[in-house]
Every structure is written in C-alpha cells, then in structure tokens.
Amino acid sequence: MKNKQVIPLSMVKAGEKVRLVSVNAGQGLNKRLASMGLVPDVEITVVNNAHPGPFVIIVKDSKMMLGRGMAHKIMVI
Amino acid sequence: MYSSLRLTFCSENKNYGKNNRIMEKKITVALAGNPNSGKTTIFNMLTGARQHVGNYPGVTVEKKEGLCKYKGYEITVVDLPGTYSLSAYSIEELVARNFIIDEHPDVVVDIIDASNIERNLYLATQLIEMNVPLVLAFNMSDIAERRGLRFDIEQLSMLLEAPIVSTVGNKGKGKVELLDVVVETDQEGKIERTHKVSYGEEIEAELARIEELVAGKERLLSEKYGSRWLAVKLLEQDSDVTVNVHSQEVLDVVAASSKHLKTIFGEEPEIIIADRRYGFISGACEESVKSSVELRHTSSDVVDKVILNRVLGLPIFLLLMYLVFKLTFWVGDPLMGWTEGFFNWAADTVAGFWPVGAESALKSLLVDGIIGGVGGVLVFLPNILLLFLAIAILEDSGYMARAAFIMDRIMHKIGLHGKSFIPMLIGFGCSIPAIMATRVLENRRSRLTTIMVIPLMSCGARLPIYALIIPAFFARQWHGFILWLIYMIGIALAIICAKLLRATLFKGETTPFVMELPPYRIPTVKGTFIHMWERAWLYMKKAGTIILAISIVLWAATSYPKPGEESLAGLDKEQLQEAELTHSVAGRVGKVLEPAIRPLGFDWRIGTALIGALGAKEVFVAQMGIVYSLGEIDEGSEALRAKLQAEYSPLVGFCIMLFTLISAPCIATLAICRRETGSWGWALLQFFGLTLLAYVITLIVFQLGSLFIG
Numbered sequence: 001m002k003n004k005q006v007i008p009l010s011m012v013k014a015g016e017k018v019r020l021v022s023v024n025a026g027q028g029l030n031k032r033l034a035s036m037g038l039v040p041d042v043e044i045t046v047v048n049n050a051h052p053g054p055f056v057i058i059v060k061d062s063k064m065m066l067g068r069g070m071a072h073k074i075m076v077i
Numbered sequence: 078m079y080s081s082l083r084l085t086f087c088s089e090n091k092n093y094g095k096n097n098r099i100m101e102k103k104i105t106v107a108l109a110g111n112p113n114s115g116k117t118t119i120f121n122m123l124t125g126a127r128q129h130v131g132n133y134p135g136v137t138v139e140k141k142e143g144l145c146k147y148k149g150y151e152i153t154v155v156d157l158p159g160t161y162s163l164s165a166y167s168i169e170e171l172v173a174r175n176f177i178i179d180e181h182p183d184v185v186v187d188i189i190d191a192s193n194i195e196r197n198l199y200l201a202t203q204l205i206e207m208n209v210p211l212v213l214a215f216n217m218s219d220i221a222e223r224r225g226l227r228f229d230i231e232q233l234s235m236l237l238e239a240p241i242v243s244t245v246g247n248k249g250k251g252k253v254e255l256l257d258v259v260v261e262t263d264q265e266g267k268i269e270r271t272h273k274v275s276y277g278e279e280i281e282a283e284l285a286r287i288e289e290l291v292a293g294k295e296r297l298l299s300e301k302y303g304s305r306w307l308a309v310k311l312l313e314q315d316s317d318v319t320v321n322v323h324s325q326e327v328l329d330v331v332a333a334s335s336k337h338l339k340t341i342f343g344e345e346p347e348i349i350i351a352d353r354r355y356g357f358i359s360g361a362c363e364e365s366v367k368s369s370v371e372l373r374h375t376s377s378d379v380v381d382k383v384i385l386n387r388v389l390g391l392p393i394f395l396l397l398m399y400l401v402f403k404l405t406f407w408v409g410d411p412l413m414g415w416t417e418g419f420f421n422w423a424a425d426t427v428a429g430f431w432p433v434g435a436e437s438a439l440k441s442l443l444v445d446g447i448i449g450g451v452g453g454v455l456v457f458l459p460n461i462l463l464l465f466l467a468i469a470i471l472e473d474s475g476y477m478a479r480a481a482f483i484m485d486r487i488m489h490k491i492g493l494h495g496k497s498f499i500p501m502l503i504g505f506g507c508s509i510p511a512i513m514a515t516r517v518l519e520n521r522r523s524r525l526t527t528i529m530v531i532p533l534m535s536c537g538a539r540l541p542i543y544a545l546i547i548p549a550f551f552a553r554q555w556h557g558f559i560l561w562l563i564y565m566i567g568i569a570l571a572i573i574c575a576k577l578l579r580a581t582l583f584k585g586e587t588t589p590f591v592m593e594l595p596p597y598r599i600p601t602v603k604g605t606f607i608h609m610w611e612r613a614w615l616y617m618k619k620a621g622t623i624i625l626a627i628s629i630v631l632w633a634a635t636s637y638p639k640p641g642e643e644s645l646a647g648l649d650k651e652q653l654q655e656a657e658l659t660h661s662v663a664g665r666v667g668k669v670l671e672p673a674i675r676p677l678g679f680d681w682r683i684g685t686a687l688i689g690a691l692g693a694k695e696v697f698v699a700q701m702g703i704v705y706s707l708g709e710i711d712e713g714s715e716a717l718r719a720k721l722q723a724e725y726s727p728l729v730g731f732c733i734m735l736f737t738l739i740s741a742p743c744i745a746t747l748a749i750c751r752r753e754t755g756s757w758g759w760a761l762l763q764f765f766g767l768t769l770l771a772y773v774i775t776l777i778v779f780q781l782g783s784l785f786i787g
Contacts, residue, residue, distance in 0.1 A: 022344065027314060028166055029591075034351030035162030036591060037196045040344065042355075047378065050387035056482070056594060060355075061193045063377070063594040065482050065495070070591060 009057075010071035014049045018076040025073045033074075036064065044076060101146075104263050105153045105180065109173060109204065110188030111197050112159035113595040115216040118246030118604075119188050120156040123256070147256045150263075155182065161196075163203045165317035174317075177209060178302065183263045185209045186255070191221035191228070191243070194366060198358045199351075201237065202274050207306055210262050211239040214255055218243040229365035236361040238270045247601055273305075274357040276350060279341055283334035284308045287327070294324040312338075313347040377596040381479070390483040397476070398564070401467040403557040405460050405540070412459035413544070417715070420452035438636075446632030449702045451625050455617070460544050461537050462613050468506055469608035473600035477502060478592065491572050492579030496592055497527040501571065504534030505564070508746040511536075512753050522583040526575050528750060529763050532742035533571040535564050538694040542737050545698050549718035550730035559731075567738050570770070623745075627696050628703070631689050634663040635703050658682075658704065677736065677772070678729040678779040687736070693743050728782045732775050740771035 006021050020042050023030050037060040038044075047063065048056035055066040066074075110116040124143025141156040157176055158169035165171050177185060187204055189197040194215075204211050215221070215228065234241045240258045244251030275281065287308040292299050298321060299307055310318040311331045322328055338346045384393055424444050431440045471477055480502060485495030497515075504511035511531045515524050535543075547559050640660035658664045666688065667681030674684050686700035705720045721730065741764045742750075751760035 023348070027345065027347070028316075030345060031164050031313065031347050031351070032161075032166045033591060034348050035164060035166075035199060036593070037199070037355065039348065039352040039355050041352075047381070048385055050385075056381070056385065060196045062196050063381075063596070065478075065485075065592045065594050067485070067591075068489075 006075050006077050008072050009044065009046070009066075009074040009076050010049075010055065010068060012044075012046045012049065012076060014046050017043055017045050020044055021075045021077050023074050025070070029070075033070075037062070038074070101149055101151045103151045103153070104183040104260075105155060106184045106186055106259055107155045107157055107176060107180075107182035108186050108188060109157045109177070109200060110159060110216075111161055111190065111200060113593060114159065114188045114190040114197055115246045116156065116159055116188040119186075119214060119216060119244060119255075120154060122244075122246050122249050122252050123152075123154050145256070148260060150260055152256075152259070155180075160200065162200055163207070164313065165315050171317060177204075177207060183210065184212055184259050186212045186214055186259065187239075188214050188216050188244075188246075191215035191218045192224050192226065194221075194226070194228075195355070195358050195362060198237075198361070199354055201239070202354045202357060205237065205239065205270060206274060206309065208267065208270060208303055210265070210267060212255070212258050212262050213237065213239050213241045214244045214251070215241055216244045216246050219245045219248070219250075225368055227367040229367075232365040233361060236365065238268070247604065274354055276309075276353045279338060280312070280346065280349065280353070283312065283338060283346075287311055287331060287334060290327055290330055291322075291324075294327050295322055298322065309350065313350055314345075377475075380597055381594075384476070384479050385482055391486075394480055394483050397471070399557070399561050401464065401471075403561075404467060405463045405560070407557070409460040409463050409544075413456060416458060417456050420448060420456060423452065424448045441636060442629070442632060445703055446629055446636075447625065449628075449632075449699070451621070451628055451699070456541075458613065458617070460540055462609060464537055464540060465506060465613055466605065466609040468502075469605045470600050473598065473605055473608070475595045475597045478594050481592065482594065487572065491576040493523055493526060493575055497523060497575075500527055501531060501534050504531045504536060507536050507538070508532050508534070508742055509749045512746070512749050515753070520585075522579070522585050525754060525759065526578045526583050528754060529578055529759070529766075530571040530574045532746055532763065532767060533567045533574065533739065535567045535738055536694070538743065539737055541695045541698045542690075543734055545701070545718065546721070546730045546734055549721045550725075550727035563734050563738060566735070570739065570774075574770075623693050627689060627693065628699050631663065631685075631696070631700050632703055634666075635661050635685070635700075637661060663688075663704075676780065677775045678725075678732050678783070679736075680724075683733060687740075690737060691741060691744060693745070694737060697737060726786075728779065728786055731782075732779045735778060736771050736775045738771075739767060739774060741765070741768040 009018070012018050020038060020040055022040065023033055023038060025033065042059060045058040046055065047058055055068065055071045057064055057066060108116055108120055120141065120143060123145045125145075143154045143156075145152040145154055155176065157173040160167070160170045160173050163170055163174040163177075165174070176182070185204055187201045189201065201211070201213060213234075215230075221228075228241075230241050230243070240262060242251055242255045242258050244255055276284065284305070288304045291307050291311070292304045295307070298318075302310070302318070307318065311322065311327070312334060314335070319328075319331075335346050338349065342349050383389060386393075427448060428440060428444050431437055471480070481495035481498045483495075484498040488495050488498055500511045500515045508531050511534065512528050515527045515531070543560055543563060547556050551559050635658060638660065640656055659668070663685040664681065667684040670684040670688075671679075671681040674680075674687075679687070682701070682704045685704060686697045689700040690697040701721070702717055705717055725733075741747075747760050747764055750763055751757055754760060
C-alpha cells in the first residue's frame, strides 16, 4: 500500500479497489461528486472500464457511472 | 377553564358526525430524498395520486402536490425533486432548497433508501443543518433487511435528532406510522438541535468568525437562512447564496477563511465540509447499523456484466428496441381489429339514424368528421398502449439508465453524453416530456442540442401513421423491420444533427458527467400499468380535444364550399367525390401546395393531410380518412389502406413516413420548446430547420428511389 503511486482513476482496471486522493475538477463538479460520496479516502471499486466509454464504479454502496473525462480527473491510490 | 371549554366544544362536534371541517388543521409536508430512493412511491402511498416513477434523475422536476387527510389534519404533500444534496449545483437542488427556505413546510420528510443509508443520509445532514422539523423515512426497508442490514432505529434517531419510520413505499407499508410521526413532529414545531455536524476545530473557528460577521452585516439573510447555515454555505462557495451577499467585508472574510483552510488541508473547503458530513454519518452508522452480508450489488452485478458488456451491450440494446416494436405490432394487430370494429359499428349505428340514401351535413359531420377523424386516431390506441407499456417496463426495471451507459460511447462521439440519451428515449413516447427531461443536463449547450434533435426521436403520435402505412404497402413479414428501420433513421438523423450542431452553433466542451446506476428492480404490475395508463390517458385526452377540434375544422375544410349542382351532372360517384374535394378549401390549399410537394411523390391529398399533421401528427391519419371517405359510411382503416394501395406506390408510402418522421414537430412541441429554451428563436429554428431537412431527405429518397425502382 505504502509504495503505491497516485494515479488517475481511469487507469484502474475493472475489479480493483482504490482509495480516493483528490478530484481535480471544476468547483461545481467537485461539490457534486462530494455530495454523491466521492470524498477523500473513500473506497472506490471499479466495476467496468471499457475503452472508450464511461466508467462504472461503486462508492458507498451505490453504483455510479462516470464520464471518462471525469475519471481522468479523479486521483486515487 | 380553557381545556374544559374545548372539551365541550369537541364533544358537541361529535354529535354532528365526523365530517366537521372546522376542526381540520392544514399542514404542508415536503418530501425530500435522493433520486431512486422511492420518493415517488411514498408520495403515491400518502396521497393516492399517480405520478410517473422512473429510474433516471429529474423525473420529478415539476412540483407535485397531493392531499392526504389524517386524524383531523389536511396534509398537503409536496414532492420535491430528487437530489443528492442541497447545494446550488443543479436546477433540481435549487428548486428543492428554495421550497424549504421560502415556503416553510411544517414538516420535511426525507425519504432514505435504507439499503444505501450512508449516501442517502448526506442530504439528511443538510436538512438537519437547516434546522427544519424533520422526519426520516427509511424506505425499502424490506430490501435492506434482505441484504442483512439491521438498524438500531432508536439510537440512530437520537444521533440524528430526527424521528425515523420504516416504510416500504411500493407495498404501502408504514403509512399510518409515518403520518403519526409527521403529525407529532408538526405539533412539536421547531427544535434547536444540539448534535449538529461538527466540522472540526479549524473549520468551526472560521465558521464562527463568518457567523458573527453575517449576523451583523447581513441581517436579512441571516434571519432568512439562519446564520450558521449561511456561514456554511458561504464557505462552501455556494453561488446562489454568495450572489445575495452585498457586504464586501463578508466576502473578503470568506475568501480569507477559504484560503486559510486551503493551506491547512490542501483541499477546497467545500470538499472538506462534504468529507466531514460523511464522517458524521459514518460515525452515526458505525454505532447503529449492523451489516451481516455485503450483498447490495451482487445480483445486479451479474446482470450488468452481460448488459453492460462492451461487445454485447449494443446488440442487446438494439434487440430490445426491436422487440419493443415487434410487440407493438404483433400483439397490437388483433387488438386493433377490435377497436376498428367498434368504430365501424359506431359509424354504422349513427348513420342508421338517417334514411338510406339521405344526405345531411350533420350526418356527414358526425360520421365522416368526428367518428372518422377521432376514431381513426383512437384505433391505434392498442399499439400506443403497448409501446408505452414497453417503455414503462424498461424504465421501472432500471434498464433505461443502462441504455444511457451503452449509448454513451456513441453519444460521446457526437459531443453529447449518455445522459442526453434519456430524454431522447422518452422522446419515443412524446417530445413534450422529453424536452422537459433535458433539465437534467447541466450544460446549456448540451441541453439545447438535445432539445433540437428530440423531435427526430419518433414519438408515439407518429406511430398511427406508420401503423396505417406499413400494412398498406409492405408484406406482413416486413412490418416489424420497416417500423424498426424508420425509428433507426430517426435516431441516425438525430445523431448527425447533434454532431453538426455541436460543431457549429453549440461549440464547446462537453461536461463530464456522473450518474447513478440504480439496482435492477422487478417492476410491479401496478406501477407499470399506472405509468402506461398515464401516458395513454394523455393520448386519449388529446384525441378528445385537439384532434377532435382539428378533425371538425378539417372536415369543414374538405366539405365546403360545395361545387354548384350543375357542374356535377352526369358524374359517377367517384368523380363526384373528386369534384367536391377539388372545390373545397382543403382541396384548393392542397392544389396550391402540390407543385412544391410533387417532387417528393406527394399529391395534393397528402398535402392537406400534412397541414393537419402540424396540429398533431396523428391527425395525418384522420385527415387521410376524411379525404378518402367523404360520402361513404364504411371507412375502417382496411378500406383506407386499400385506397392508399391503389393510389400510391410503396415508395410514396415510405416517403410519407420519412417526411412525417423528420418534418416540423407539432404545435405543442413548438410551444414547449419556446418555454424551455426561453426564446422563439430556437423554437422556430427547430420548426423550420427540421421541415427543410425533411424536404431535402424525402426529395433525395424519392428521386433516387424512382430511378432504381422505376
């Protein structure tokens, strides 16, 4: 765990679990994501990562779909 | 003294029975909750009112109200839009928040999906912060139980300082308990909460500073919102609250606090605030929620593996759409025969009031105008019902959200995203709710683009046209395919137009998006039928009002003025009919138009029907019925089809469908487009742009088709 690098969520393979470090989006979107449970340190499970297309993740018991652009901006460890 | 007086008063009332209205107390209850929390089912449970339940966000953007009488209370229940929080991020959130702030509902009921409690409680923390009289309804508690979740309701309720009631909205469980608690909460009135979410030492220090300042400098705002809430919102950089602050000093202090906190945490304060709220929830849940199994998504995951599969996803989607249209035709056909039989019988019966051979304007109006026109449209009710049924099942089961996912790949290429596809799917039913559903799109450019292309999603009103034309010109085994093809042409055109619009008029970045994929649910029979019925009812209402009126006008236009007696001498029945029609207003307008539509393969009869279709698309069918049946009693669609077959080639039939698919949307759509875009410019651009597009495409298809087919 300690040696892991901070990477964008889009690089995480389906089935892997990661922790959120930060979101580098605009202010409004940042808040939106936070309200849906994407806050620092939360556990994210990537369910679907098919190129190209959106991402499916599980956060706090709910399944969510993210645009790929969004997934680039979410940094995880 | 007072109490004894009241007692006498009450006992006196008893003698007059229970219907005494003087004693009724009126209160307002607002239902808040996340999308997919089952808010609408609770609304239906409380009020008995029917409303659409979909799995996509934004379905309840409109403010819905219902009445509920309970224990001498007259309770107005307001269904707020489903939101994840009460920031100013989207229209829905603002609508919900402003209702709570401005209308002061007596009680706010926050509907919580009990199987997904942490995320759902986030909204509750904000309601707690607003210090409103709050009741938490743990909905879908049966599902939560099945997933192995056990709640210590008493403890949770103490930690959150709000009463909690378990409910199962779609089964009507917990209604009495919920109402009891609502009434109790109303009687208690406002309470000062002690356990508020604590944001930690640093943030609290800044909050205290801002709170003190706004209490002095922004007295009006502090009174309206409460100084603590105001301070939190300012620190969160809430745009809607910030613009109302006039004091520069306040803004400066907020900016300084914000900067200070950012250097401490390395994050924007709003993120830390959201984080702390979740922390508060985790803390509360840790102590009072026990989970024996982690199951929530297992069954949904298995289904999603297949449905969202990168290879299988799109074929499955196309197949499902194909099945929908196949069902519409196959099952719909025999049913249609029955309704047709009914209208034939009605026409015969009404005509029977007049002696054989007698001609009367009233008879013609009733039989040809009204029964022919309205009946010609209602004949297709079974098909419409089946289409709506299929859409309702897809929506309620949770598939629609997946369809958005699957389509995202394609949508992305044209500069929109999957979320735009949901309004477009609704467009298969009717453009009007579809255009309203575009409110979920946060980006104005994306929204305008979507609105512009929605009429290309073939709406239910166009189905009667296809249902008339297809069997008239094409062999039975091709029916389903042709119908599917027409819909696919619409989709393809929508995609092309969207791409063009995004590259020209609505240039700009696409907003990245986030959307929840709700777990699959088996739609309840009752729920599905309610949704189907709602839409079918709208269709029938339209048939009874707009279409009835247009039918009468068109009937008059096709019947008058009558040609002089002398000019008709010596003509046989067919020629007579032709001569009368040519002489009428509709005939003349059609003739004027004919040179313009001739290159499309259309004659003046079709021209008059196309004008009628502007009012409402399905009027095309009614008008063709009127044009071809004047002076005849029997005019079922079989007879009309036979006439069409005799008059036109399959290519013309196809061109009719193509033209009605693409051309100007109906007047109602024009009006809603004007309302939603806020300008006549966009509405008229859509209206004329699509008509021009229809003309060009039909022209090409007809001319090329004529070359090859001959």
